[in-house]
Amino acid sequence: MMTTEPHHAAGPTTDAAVRLDGVRKSFGRVEAVRGIDLTLRPGEVVAFLGPNGAGKTTTIDMILGLSRPTSGTVTTFGMTPRAAIARGLVAAVMQTGGLLKDLTVRETVAYTALLFADTKPVDEVLDSAGITDIADRKVGKCSGGEQQRLRFAMALLSDPALLLLDEPTTGMDVEGRRSFWSSIRADASQGRTVLFATHYLEEADQYADRIVLVAGGRVVADGSGAEIRGLASGRTVRARLASPDTTAHIEAIRSLGGVDGVDVRGEQLYVHTKDSDAVARYLLTRTDARDLEIESKGLEEAFLSLTGDPHHDEQHLSEGDRR
Numbered sequence: 001m002m003t004t005e006p007h008h009a010a011g012p013t014t015d016a017a018v019r020l021d022g023v024r025k026s027f028g029r030v031e032a033v034r035g036i037d038l039t040l041r042p043g044e045v046v047a048f049l050g051p052n053g054a055g056k057t058t059t060i061d062m063i064l065g066l067s068r069p070t071s072g073t074v075t076t077f078g079m080t081p082r083a084a085i086a087r088g089l090v091a092a093v094m095q096t097g098g099l100l101k102d103l104t105v106r107e108t109v110a111y112t113a114l115l116f117a118d119t120k121p122v123d124e125v126l127d128s129a130g131i132t133d134i135a136d137r138k139v140g141k142c143s144g145g146e147q148q149r150l151r152f153a154m155a156l157l158s159d160p161a162l163l164l165l166d167e168p169t170t171g172m173d174v175e176g177r178r179s180f181w182s183s184i185r186a187d188a189s190q191g192r193t194v195l196f197a198t199h200y201l202e203e204a205d206q207y208a209d210r211i212v213l214v215a216g217g218r219v220v221a222d223g224s225g226a227e228i229r230g231l232a233s234g235r236t237v238r239a240r241l242a243s244p245d246t247t248a249h250i251e252a253i254r255s256l257g258g259v260d261g262v263d264v265r266g267e268q269l270y271v272h273t274k275d276s277d278a279v280a281r282y283l284l285t286r287t288d289a290r291d292l293e294i295e296s297k298g299l300e301e302a303f304l305s306l307t308g309d310p311h312h313d314e315q316h317l318s319e320g321d322r323r
């Protein structure tokens with residue numbers, strides 16, 4: 001006799017838009033997902049941020065019911081992913097596929113609308129996706145970013161309660177991204193839950209309420225952008241130090257509690273520390289240090305230290321990340 005599924009019980013689990021319990025997924029010997037527990041509340045916009053191969057797409061596929069976990073359970077709105085999809089509660093914008101080149105943008109959306117019993121008006125979703133002005137263009141003539149917006153328009157047809165996006169803004173320019181996200185945020189304020197996979201730190205920080213950082217098939221951090229940044233503990237204290245006895249001071253600074261490292265470049269001194277107050281106090285009271293600055297580590301450092309990803313290179317960072 002099987003036990004009753006807990007999600008039918010009253011209580012907070014009933015409210016989850018998405019719930020993953022101990023989810024694992026292996027492909028042969030490859031363990032793509034190694035035990036993810038995650039609950040998304042309705043109306044949350046959550047970034048699934050991680051390096052290549054972290055398990056983001058594999059997890060999204062399971063939430064969409066396209067594949068099943070090797071072990072663990074996935075539910076959406078308390079039901080199986082397939083049941084939720086069948087009710088039109090869930091839609092997705094994936095990176096590839098699904099578009100016919102010879103149809104126009106409007107025809108593509110109109111034909112997709114025929115698949116659903118009840119849809120939003122075609123013109124309304126074209127407008128929400130910002131593609132009204134290219135509605136009569138052939139899909140084959142649309143840029144990558146425009147095709148992404150078209151996929152977005154198609155996903156909006158069923159007015160889904162949960163929207164899954166796999167790197168949704170790939171190929172979009174800065175303005176395209178901005179209008180895309182303002183549309184997403186407006187819908188989230190009406191209660192739609194959004195989970196998007198991304199490599200873009202800045203995008204996650206700017207547009208998500210919550211960042212779930214994944215690496216090696218596991219969640220390595222979960223919180224707001226500010227909370228994730230805070231996890232890369234420590235600050236850098238920078239100052240100009242030209243005193244004759246620099247070496248003695250550096251030794252003294254090294255021995256202060258919380259100091260992780262000291263770099264000297266010409267007259268510039270960089271102290272990496274968990275206790276910037278102690279370093280600042282020492283420098284200002286015991287040395288003739290000038291131009292003192294204290295910097296917190298950024299999201300990028302947090303990303304690198306938490307994911308331990310030596311291959312996270314520039315090509316995955318948007319312009320704004322290279323501050």
Ligand SMILES: Nc1ncnc2c1ncn2[C@@H]1O[C@H](COP(=O)(O)OP(=O)(O)OP(=O)(O)O)[C@@H](O)[C@H]1O
Pocket residue numbers: 027030031032050051052053054055056057058059
């Ligand atoms: N069908 C499959 N067969 C074998 N291995 C797979 C399969 N799908 C995914 N993998 C492997 O599982 C791991 C996780 O892949 P996944 O696509 O989920 O990562 P991701 O975080 O989405 O990466 P990216 O950012 O590059 O899209 C990778 O090592 C990948 O090679």
